[in-house]
Amino acid sequence: MSATNLSAAPPAVGAEHRLAITDLAFGGEGVGRIGEFVVFVPFVVPGEEVLVQITDVKRRFARARLLQVCRPSPDRVTPRCRYFGECGGCQYQHLAYERQVAVKQRQVTELLARVGGLNTVTVEPMRPCPQPYGYRNRVMLRTQWDKTCGRLHLGFLRQDSRLVVDVEECAIADPGLAQPLREARAHPPPRGGLKVLLRVLPEGWEVPWDSFFQNNAVLLPELVRVVRECLGAGPARHLVDVYCGVGFFGIELADLVDSFVGIEVDPRAIQAARANAAARGLTNGEFQAGRVEEALPALLRRSPPAATAVILDPPRTGCPPATLELLRAEGPAQLLYVSCHPATLARDLNVLSQGQVYKPLRVVPLDMFPQTQHVECVADLRRPDSPPPAAVAGAGEPRPALPTARA
Numbered sequence: 001m002s003a004t005n006l007s008a009a010p011p012a013v014g015a016e017h018r019l020a021i022t023d024l025a026f027g028g029e030g031v032g033r034i035g036e037f038v039v040f041v042p043f044v045v046p047g048e049e050v051l052v053q054i055t056d057v058k059r060r061f062a063r064a065r066l067l068q069v070c071r072p073s074p075d076r077v078t079p080r081c082r083y084f085g086e087c088g089g090c091q092y093q094h095l096a097y098e099r100q101v102a103v104k105q106r107q108v109t110e111l112l113a114r115v116g117g118l119n120t121v122t123v124e125p126m127r128p129c130p131q132p133y134g135y136r137n138r139v140m141l142r143t144q145w146d147k148t149c150g151r152l153h154l155g156f157l158r159q160d161s162r163l164v165v166d167v168e169e170c171a172i173a174d175p176g177l178a179q180p181l182r183e184a185r186a187h188p189p190p191r192g193g194l195k196v197l198l199r200v201l202p203e204g205w206e207v208p209w210d211s212f213f214q215n216n217a218v219l220l221p222e223l224v225r226v227v228r229e230c231l232g233a234g235p236a237r238h239l240v241d242v243y244c245g246v247g248f249f250g251i252e253l254a255d256l257v258d259s260f261v262g263i264e265v266d267p268r269a270i271q272a273a274r275a276n277a278a279a280r281g282l283t284n285g286e287f288q289a290g291r292v293e294e295a296l297p298a299l300l301r302r303s304p305p306a307a308t309a310v311i312l313d314p315p316r317t318g319c320p321p322a323t324l325e326l327l328r329a330e331g332p333a334q335l336l337y338v339s340c341h342p343a344t345l346a347r348d349l350n351v352l353s354q355g356q357v358y359k360p361l362r363v364v365p366l367d368m369f370p371q372t373q374h375v376e377c378v379a380d381l382r383r384p385d386s387p388p389p390a391a392v393a394g395a396g397e398p399r400p401a402l403p404t405a406r407a
């Protein structure tokens, strides 16, 4: 074992080293150094001294597995789940919840600066989840035939391979999923390679079984509150809800605008969106099935840019370059980017803000995925020439109706 090595020479696979952990990178791995050479180690806490074994060496960094925590951090806590460390679903159960929130807050700030080039944007304090376990209303189980023990595994991918960890319970899943999980285990699919989706469907929303819905119902009201506050503080009278799913944001924001339109590729989600709007008696909006890439140009031309806001809630991959270029060219007054992946958010904000076409006014992170590496963010972008925002006090309240044409 080597404790000190002042060179930047790569360590050898299999070698054991004692490391001081200085940081947690986005994704959850701790950062230590052997001399100048960076080593990533999962399940550690900044400030700890740990004994690790090198598992993989690249040109610029190495990966290691944790053998022993020699000097634990006061922020280290006992993970609640017996599969933690093996299952790839959670990265942070060993970290006190307040520290998870602080770590993710800093990761978002750093990604926006490093990837987005947005050094001057102040990231607001992370909105924590009041219930950091038992919050997930949807889990996707995988099945895999284990040849060595001759039985089917039903669970989640391991953190270090494509093998499936057999699980009887999941600590971050909604308790309402415990019984469906027992049933899925009692009557598993006939063979490996199949997925089993378990969900608790949200009350008051029609959601087809395979369609998207936000997966943390506990923090969802806060997400809506933040987005309403941003839209209410802006100049928009018309809203385009891009990647609208079952119409969630368009419907939640409908009373703040004169008209809204949602676009979504999943036709069953669009049918549900129409039913969700009708169930609330909304008459100022509509939903279209189609690809954003094809439908957005016409939707943006429906209302004057100076009175239009666009909400973008894309998949983790973010928005395609052509969509970002279209938004820059058409110039709606406000963009509300809701993202579940801060790295693609940072990349897209970098494009949108080039040449000061858009300016990020607020970035609000929300911990919709406690115990995991993931984080949700809302970014409020304005055109520099858009009317100044209204005072935040009172924002988010319904607007008095204007005599404008309904969609």
Ligand SMILES: C[S@@+](CC[C@H](N)C(=O)[O-])C[C@H]1O[C@@H](n2cnc3c(N)ncnc32)[C@H](O)[C@@H]1O
Pocket (backbone or CB within 6 Å): 212, 213, 214, 242, 243, 244, 245, 246, 247, 248, 249, 263, 264, 265, 266, 269, 290, 291, 292, 293, 313, 314, 315, 316
């Ligand atoms: C993160 S979800 C957001 C859904 C919705 N905003 C909500 O809050 O429930 C992203 C949605 O984008 C849809 N989608 C993915 N690619 C698309 C595309 N090219 N055009 C239109 N919709 C797409 C997915 O089907 C999914 O419903």
